[in-house]
Amino acid sequence: MRVPMIAGNWKMNTTVGEAIELVKAIRAELDRIDNVDMVLCPPFISLSAIGELIKGSSIKLGAQNLYFEEKGAYTGEVSSLMLAGLCEFVIVGHSERRQYFNETGEIVNNKVRAALKVGLTPILCIGERLEENEAGRTKEVVTEQLESSLAGIDCLGGLLIAYEPVWAIGTGRAASGEQASDTIGLIRRNVADLYSEKIGGEIRILYGGSVTAENAAEFMSQPEIDGALVGGASLKADQFLGIVKQTSEIKP
Numbered sequence: 494m495r496v497p498m499i500a501g502n503w504k505m506n507t508t509v510g511e512a513i514e515l516v517k518a519i520r521a522e523l524d525r526i527d528n529v530d531m532v533l534c535p536p537f538i539s540l541s542a543i544g545e546l547i548k549g550s551s552i553k554l555g556a557q558n559l560y561f562e563e564k565g566a567y568t569g570e571v572s573s574l575m576l577a578g579l580c581e582f583v584i585v586g587h588s589e590r591r592q593y594f595n596e597t598g599e600i601v602n603n604k605v606r607a608a609l610k611v612g613l614t615p616i617l618c619i620g621e622r623l624e625e626n627e628a629g630r631t632k633e634v635v636t637e638q639l640e641s642s643l644a645g646i647d648c649l650g651g652l653l654i655a656y657e658p659v660w661a662i663g664t665g666r667a668a669s670g671e672q673a674s675d676t677i678g679l680i681r682r683n684v685a686d687l688y689s690e691k692i693g694g695e696i697r698i699l700y701g702g703s704v705t706a707e708n709a710a711e712f713m714s715q716p717e718i719d720g721a722l723v724g725g726a727s728l729k730a731d732q733f734l735g736i737v738k739q740t741s742e743i744k745p
């Protein structure tokens with residue numbers, strides 16, 4: 494069945510030294526958990542060092558972004574080919590990238606393709622903004638984002654989706670377990686319609702937005718929700734460990 498995943502998106506936080514300290518603090522404890530996929534997504538510059546630190550452990554590594562061209566004159570960008578040897582996962586289409594770096598559905602689509610081509614597993618983020626939610630447009634918005642992100646892509650590999658309502662990110666105002674589960678159910682239905690019932694049943698869909706050790710159980714007890722993409726709380730070892738441990742206990 495669907496193995497739950499807890500992924501930590503550290504965003505633009507931690508120096509290399511701080512990243513190493515954080516991994517050391519969580520590694521020993523997490524080594525004992527074998528029924529949850531644990532993924533750390535530090536800044537690019539720490540991938541190498543953390544890769545060394547987690548060797549032989551069950552912790553996996555992800556990047557927070559990639560550029561869709563493989564190489565060339567794109568100053569400051571990091572490509573799929575560069576990441577392929579360093580990590581297994583890559584977050585694509587995070588709302589902060591859509592908002593601050595003008596990532597369109599087409600760009601996100603190109604990034605998903607680039608990741609899949611080299612065997613990286615995308616964690617595709619979708620989610621509605623507050624005004625869209627209040628206007629009752631959640632379903633329409635996530636459907637459009639899903640369709641544009643995956644347009645023309647026949648094989649999803651192990652692609653995961655993270656449903657992250659923008660109004661819940663970094664605000665302390667998480668969705669309720671029921672709200673998140675309803676929208677995730679809808680996304681799963683869309684995937685089944687776009688691909689097949691089998692793929693809809695197998696694809697892992699995470700919730701993200703103000704998840705903490707205090708509210709994790711509410712999300713993890715929803716059968717539709719396969720884990721979490723955690724921002725702020727993933728920067729604190731005890732919080733991240735708490736979320737992982739509860740997931741391990743609640744999910745079969």
Ligand code: 13P
Nearest residue numbers: 502662663702703724725
């Ligand atoms: P917070 O957990 O800080 O709300 O961030 C969620 C997120 O954006 C994860 O990608």
